[in-house]
Amino acid sequence: MRKISLFHLLISFFSFSLLSCAQEQPNIVFLFADDAGYADFGFQGSEEIKTPNLDKLAKQGVRFTQAYVSDPTCGPSRAGLITGKYQQRFGYEENNVPGYMSEVSAVDGDEMGLPVEEITMADHLKTLGYRTAVFGKWHLGGADRFHPIKRGFDEFYGFRGGARSYFKYDTDPEELQNRMERGFGNFEPIDGYLTDKLGDETVAFIERNKDQPFFAYVAFNAVHTPMHATEEDLYEFPELTGKRKTVAAMTLSLDRACGKILDKLAELGLDDNTIVVFTNDNGGPCEQNASVNRPLSGTKSNHLEGGIRVPFLMRYPGQIKANSTYDYPISTLDLLPTFFAAGRGDVSSLGDIDGVDLLPYVQGRADGRPHQTLYWKKEIRAAVRDGDWKLIRYSDRPAELYDIPTDMEERNNLAALHPEKVKELYKKIYHWELTHERARWLLQRKYEKFDIDRMDKYR
Numbered sequence: 001m002r003k004i005s006l007f008h009l010l011i012s013f014f015s016f017s018l019l020s021c022a023q024e025q026p027n028i029v030f031l032f033a034d035d036a037g038y039a040d041f042g043f044q045g046s047e048e049i050k051t052p053n054l055d056k057l058a059k060q061g062v063r064f065t066q067a068y069v070s071d072p073t074c075g076p077s078r079a080g081l082i083t084g085k086y087q088q089r090f091g092y093e094e095n096n097v098p099g100y101m102s103e104v105s106a107v108d109g110d111e112m113g114l115p116v117e118e119i120t121m122a123d124h125l126k127t128l129g130y131r132t133a134v135f136g137k138w139h140l141g142g143a144d145r146f147h148p149i150k151r152g153f154d155e156f157y158g159f160r161g162g163a164r165s166y167f168k169y170d171t172d173p174e175e176l177q178n179r180m181e182r183g184f185g186n187f188e189p190i191d192g193y194l195t196d197k198l199g200d201e202t203v204a205f206i207e208r209n210k211d212q213p214f215f216a217y218v219a220f221n222a223v224h225t226p227m228h229a230t231e232e233d234l235y236e237f238p239e240l241t242g243k244r245k246t247v248a249a250m251t252l253s254l255d256r257a258c259g260k261i262l263d264k265l266a267e268l269g270l271d272d273n274t275i276v277v278f279t280n281d282n283g284g285p286c287e288q289n290a291s292v293n294r295p296l297s298g299t300k301s302n303h304l305e306g307g308i309r310v311p312f313l314m315r316y317p318g319q320i321k322a323n324s325t326y327d328y329p330i331s332t333l334d335l336l337p338t339f340f341a342a343g344r345g346d347v348s349s350l351g352d353i354d355g356v357d358l359l360p361y362v363q364g365r366a367d368g369r370p371h372q373t374l375y376w377k378k379e380i381r382a383a384v385r386d387g388d389w390k391l392i393r394y395s396d397r398p399a400e401l402y403d404i405p406t407d408m409e410e411r412n413n414l415a416a417l418h419p420e421k422v423k424e425l426y427k428k429i430y431h432w433e434l435t436h437e438r439a440r441w442l443l444q445r446k447y448e449k450f451d452i453d454r455m456d457k458y459r
Contacts (some may be wrong), residue, residue, distance in 0.1 A: 025128065025213040025343050026316065027274040029202075029265070030335065031258050032217065034074065034137060034224040035300060036311070037284030037291030040251055044311050046292075048240065049248045053259030054278060054313070059323045061276070061315030062362050066329040066404075068374055068385070071095075072282045072300055072307035074162055074224075075112075075139050077332065082120045082140065084336035084353035088377055088433075090115050091440040095301075096139065097162060098175060105441035110177065112441050113141015114151070121336045122152030122215065124350065128343040131209045134158060135198045136219035142177040149184045153217075157182050157201045163221065166194040166228035166250075193230050195222045195250070199257030203264045210268050213343065218261065222254040223247050225288050243290035250289075275342055276315045279332060283307040286458060297410045297459040301451040303376050303383035303392050304410055306458060316342070319363065326362050328369045329385060334358050375432050379439075379448065382429050391415075391425035396452065399426065411459065 038044060042051045043058035070080030070087060073095035079087035087093065094101075096112035114120070122132040133155035134148045139162045141147075148156040161177030168189045172179060179187045180194075190197055202218050229249035237248045258278065265271040284291025285300035298304025312330070314320060333355035337347045341357040360366035369387075376383040380395035385404065392400045401415040401422055415422050 025130075027206075027213055027265075027270055028125070028130070028215045028339050028342070029206075029261060029274055029276045030215070030217045030339075031261070031276065031278040032136075032219045033254060033278070033280040034219070034221050035282065035285055035289055035291065036223050036251065036254075036280045037247075037286070038293040038296050038306060038309060038311060040223075040247070040284065040292055041311055043313070048237075049251050050236065051251060051255040053255045053262060057258070057262065057276065057278060057315055058313050060317070061313055061322060062320050062324045062326050064312040064314070064326050064330050066327060067279060067310050067312030068308050068329060068331050069280075069282050069310055070331060070333055071376065071378070072302060074137075074281050077281045078139055078219075079114050079118075081332040081335050082114070082122075083118050084121070084333055084350065084355040085118075086333070086354050086375065086432075086435075088436040088439075090118055091437040093378060093436075093439040094441055094443050095162075096141070096441065097443075098142075098177070100443055100447065102442040102444050107441050110142035113143055113146030116145055116150075119351075120152045121339065122148075122217070124152075124336065124340050124345065125215045125343060126152055126154075128340070128345050129213055130343060131155075131212055131214045132217075133202075133205050133215070134217040134219060135202050135205070137162065137221045137224075138219070144184075147184055155183070155205060158198070158219065159221075163224050163226070164194075165226060166221075193228075193253065195220060195253040195257050199260040202257075202261050206261070206264050206268065206270070210270060215339070216261075218257075220254055220257065223250040223289055223291065225285075227289060229253065247290045272317045275339065277313065277335065279312040280310040283310065287454070293458070295409055297455075299454050299458050302455045303378075303381060304455055304459070305404070305408060308376055308383075314358075314362070316359075319359065321362075324362075328361070328371075329374060330358060330361075330370050331355060331374055334370065373428060375429065377429075377433065377436075378451075379442065381448070381451075382433075384425050384429050384432075386425055386428060389421060389425065391422060391429070393426065393429060394452070395448065401425070409459075 042055040069077045071077045075096040076087045079092040098109045101108045132153045134153045136158040138160045142160045159178050164178035227246040229246045233249035233252050283300045283306045293306035296306035298306030337355045337357045356370045374385045382393045390402045400413045402410045
């Protein structure tokens with residue numbers, strides 16, 4: 001019998017250990033919707049919008065009932081989740097919509113982007129050996145230095161801007177950030193309906209990388225305006241009309257694309273070792289796309305619950321109990337440390353971030369709340385959720401105070417009954433604001449009035 005040396009035994013042991021460690025790293029698929037209504041999914045109680053694939057995902061994992069974004073608009077929300085930090089800390093306070101900025105803004109257009117010194121979710125995951133890709137809407141800067149390929153992503157198929165047609169442009173769009181791009185600088189027209197295309201591209205990425213840990217950030221632009229749907233999807237909702245019919249059809253296509261991705265994971269035998277998260281970037285803009293946030297008050301762009309609370313699902317077989325709910329407040333700021341920890345990274349190495357690893361909480365290994373306090377701010381307007389209390393600070397009226405568990409619709413203002421609590425929460429906002437950088441750009445003042453008016457209308 002051939003003798004095996006101690007040296008060879010050690011080599012075999014360490015090789016097996018490294019292989020086992022690599023296999024233990026879960027794949028990560030992050031499904032991110034755009035401008036969807038809080039109530040516009042079957043798993044959130046909708047009886048008119050069809051989302052069978054996401055409803056199935058909800059039953060396979062945990063549904064977070066109090067999930068928040070770090071901002072009620074597209075760009076800042078993305079800046080927060082991709083860095084794990086409140087975006088005000090690096091001056092990304094306002095939405096970066098070219099042409100809408102105030103004259104006092106330092107920058108506009110392509111220059112409104114995620115500061116290059118900020119480390120992204122993809123940067124961190126690459127240090128753990130992940131292959132990284134983003135599909136769809138970037139909205140973190142149009143200039144080349146802000147490009148996803150230069151921010152930790154190995155692959156990119158999408159558009160740099162914030163909103164575009166779901167169909168092929170006959171000529172270049174007026175806003176060049178909204179051209180479809182493959183990799184860096186390779187602009188090409190889309191073939192077919194964009195939501196379906198993003199699903200197909202993600203499936204192809206998974207197939208190419210099935211033998212190594214991968215991170216797929218699928219940033220759908222559905223159901224953001226423009227209101228474009230296919231005739232086939234519109235046909236599925238004969239009882240609906242107008243924008244409501246269109247947003248239902250757009251949501252159905254979103255669900256179908258998510259289903260393609262989930263089916264591919266199952267087909268390749270990867271679903272048992274893949275974390276899947278589905279959520280949305282902010283509350284639905286009810287007037288623009290006929291989304292519904294009920295029973296929450298408010299809409300996209302304001303600090304009522306309907307602007308900042310979002311649907312949120314997470315599936316991680318063997319690690320998270322299926323068909324469960326988690327009821328303490330969480331934030332999309334938590335995605336980066338959660339993914340990093342699951343990938344066998346040391347969260348303490350992430351530095352001074354504001355998110356926390358959610359897995360110990362949903363697994364019951366950590367007691368209490370992931371966050372005692374959460375904050376939001378847009379110029380003078382701000383909000384703080386401390387425990388069950390929520391204070392909203394305005395620029396044109398007295399602050400409002402709500403006990404969220406008993407009043408999630410925010411109809412019973414308790415500020416006059418609890419002046420000391422109002423003072424305490426005001427101070428918390430002030431102290432938090434001391435950690436901010438000056439905003440790099442600001443919207444024109446008239447848009448603040450629009451946001452406040454919508455708060456009154458959708459209460």
